[in-house]
Amino acid sequence: MISVNQAKSILQKHTPSAKSNILPLEKAIGLICTKDIHSPIAVPSFDNSAMDGYAISWDDQQEPWQVVSEVAAGDGEFHVLQKGQASRIFTGAPIPKGADTVIPQEWVERDGNQITFDKSSFTRGSNVRLKGAQTEAGGIILKKGALINPGGIGLLASVGIAEIPVYSPPKVAVIITGNELQELGKPLSFGQIYNSNGPVLQSYLNTLGVEEVQSTQAIDEPHELQKAIENSLANADILILSGGISVGDYDYVKTGLTKAGVEELFYKIKQRPGKPLYVGILGEKLIFALPGNPASVITCFNQYVKPSLLQYMGHKNSWQPTAKLPLAEPLKRKAGLTFFLKAKIENNQVHILTGQESFNLISFGAADCFAEVAEETEEMAAGSLINVYHW
Numbered sequence: 174m175i176s177v178n179q180a181k182s183i184l185q186k187h188t189p190s191a192k193s194n195i196l197p198l199e200k201a202i203g204l205i206c207t208k209d210i211h212s213p214i215a216v217p218s219f220d221n222s223a224m225d226g227y228a229i230s231w232d233d234q235q236e237p238w239q240v241v242s243e244v245a246a247g248d249g250e251f252h253v254l255q256k257g258q259a260s261r262i263f264t265g266a267p268i269p270k271g272a273d274t275v276i277p278q279e280w281v282e283r284d285g286n287q288i289t290f291d292k293s294s295f296t297r298g299s300n301v302r303l304k305g306a307q308t309e310a311g312g313i314i315l316k317k318g319a320l321i322n323p324g325g326i327g328l329l330a331s332v333g334i335a336e337i338p339v340y341s342p343p344k345v346a347v348i349i350t351g352n353e354l355q356e357l358g359k360p361l362s363f364g365q366i367y368n369s370n371g372p373v374l375q376s377y378l379n380t381l382g383v384e385e386v387q388s389t390q391a392i393d394e395p396h397e398l399q400k401a402i403e404n405s406l407a408n409a410d411i412l413i414l415s416g417g418i419s420v421g422d423y424d425y426v427k428t429g430l431t432k433a434g435v436e437e438l439f440y441k442i443k444q445r446p447g448k449p450l451y452v453g454i455l456g457e458k459l460i461f462a463l464p465g466n467p468a469s470v471i472t473c474f475n476q477y478v479k480p481s482l483l484q485y486m487g488h489k490n491s492w493q494p495t496a497k498l499p500l501a502e503p504l505k506r507k508a509g510l511t512f513f514l515k516a517k518i519e520n521n522q523v524h525i526l527t528g529q530e531s532f533n534l535i536s537f538g539a540a541d542c543f544a545e546v547a548e549e550t551e552e553m554a555a556g557s558l559i560n561v562y563h564w
């Protein structure tokens with residue numbers, strides 16, 4: 174058996190490098206940009222008004238101004254203003270030639286077509302958004318390695334970019350093993366349980382941006398499982414299996430993977446839950462065989478599959494704990510295994526939840542992270558800092 178740190182370091186070394194792909198903007202959310210992105214245009218691409226009001230050419234001596242025209246957002250042609258003239262204008266509308274300042278309407282006294290206002294509150298250029306104020310044409314708007322979030326999508330769209338080079342998610346196949354599994358929505362016969370690992374893996378993958386998941390359910394029968402493994406490996410970059418990896422007479426996963434040519438990277442880790450985790454490699458394909466107990470699947474995904482997938486997709490530091498926070502209550506146990514405990518963070522303190530057994534999912538109704546108790550630790554006092562890993 175190897176330690177958690179050894180397992181993570183082996184996996185980190187064998188996780189394939191990210192591949193760049195050009196995707197439409199709407200598919201790029203949550204992904205990492207692979208190149209510096211330059212703006213093809215200046216934004217704004219024309220001087221325009223920041224307010225609803227009146228466009229004028231600033232003149233310390235002038236009063237009143239004559240309103241001679243109107244310009245709204247989207248207008249392309251307009252009157253050229255002469256000295257002493259004003260144009261009614263609306264937010265986003267182009268500044269007419271001859272004008273350089275916008276006075277918001279609530280500051281203006283209007284009498285027929287004449288306007289006056291208190292000049293002491295404005296200067297030349299007030300309320301005008303100048304061409305290129307956000308971005309000059311050719312300027313870098315997003316750096317290589319940036320995470321594309323909804324704000325970044327807005328920035329890219331604002332300069333007219335519809336496609337972007339990103340590290341695209343891998344194709345993932347999932348095989349759920351077990352004779353005892355029943356689909357949701359159907360009644361349970363004696364001895365059956367609902368398949369919760371399938372929905373867990375599907376939804377966890379989706380939250381990481383992996384949309385294409387080929388999912389297969391296989392009974393605990395060596396030939397059927399072998400077919401499922403070979404089919405899945407033919408189509409996917411990453412294969413995740415649930416169950417059948419322990420030492421029972423019906424645990425055929427390890428033999429099946431070996432038969433398919435998969436080379437073992439490690440099997441069994443000094444941890445709870447998820448001790449019998451298996452990770453293998455076939456060429457550049459990674460294979461995770463997650464121990465079937467529901468809490469083991471979720472924990473192993475959080476600790477091994479997720480960081481490896483994120484590394485594959487170009488994220489940095491995906492293996493680090495997401496925080497180090499004070500423990501709310503003291504903790505005592507026998508050393509020898511790393512524990513990943515379901516926990517909830519309240520008032521910036523880590524509360525370890527009850528129901529930590531690997532068959533028991535109840536704590537996941539409240540948990541927002543896993544707290545890590547290191548292999549050699551026997552006791553932790555309240556207030557001592559503990560590594561946590563959020564979802």
Ligand SMILES: Nc1nc2c(c(=O)[nH]1)N[C@H]1C(S)=C(S)[C@@H](COP(=O)(O)OP(=O)(O)OC[C@H]3O[C@@H](n4cnc5c(N)ncnc54)[C@H](O)[C@@H]3O)O[C@H]1N2
Binds near residue numbers: 419
């Ligand atoms: N003699 C030993 N027995 C076991 C050991 C051991 O070291 N020696 N390790 C235990 C540990 S720890 C784990 S974890 C499990 C892992 O077993 P498998 O990976 O072979 O998983 P299964 O036996 O198929 O299932 C285990 C458990 O989980 C339930 N299960 C399976 N699939 C699903 C699913 N899709 N949704 C919900 N629940 C699922 C299954 O019914 C079992 O109760 O082995 C221990 N045994």
Ligand code: MOO
Binds near residue numbers: 466
């Ligand atoms: O390692 Mo198992 O996941 O404790 O039940």
